[in-house]
Amino acid sequence: MDESTQKEAPTDTPADYGYCSWHDRFSEGVRRIQLTEAGSGGKVHYACPQCVHIFKLTPYEDQ
Ligand SMILES: [Zn+2]
Numbered sequence: 001m002d003e004s005t006q007k008e009a010p011t012d013t014p015a016d017y018g019y020c021s022w023h024d025r026f027s028e029g030v031r032r033i034q035l036t037e038a039g040s041g042g043k044v045h046y047a048c049p050q051c052v053h054i055f056k057l058t059p060y061e062d063q
Contacts, residue, residue, distance in 0.1 A: 022051035031059035 018030035027048035035043050047057050 004036050018046045019045050020048040020051055021045035022055060022057075031057075032061070034060045 015028045017026065019025075020027045020030055021033075022045075027050075029049050030046040031049070031052055033045045033047045033052075035045060037041070044060070047059075051057065052059060
């Protein structure tokens with residue numbers, strides 16, 4: 001079983017295409033955002049790179 005090949009994803013993989021919860025539109029390169037603020041319920045949202053920068057979000061994998 002060789003799982004190493006599955007980790008090599010191209011930068012333009014469709015897997016990065018998703019719905020940005022911040023500007024309410026689909027966008028490429030979305031990042032998973034884990035909201036931990038009180039009242040958010042720990043919901044997982046996705047944000048595009050632009051919104052990550054604008055709203056100073058912390059992508060899930062960077063925590
Ligand atoms: Zn966005």
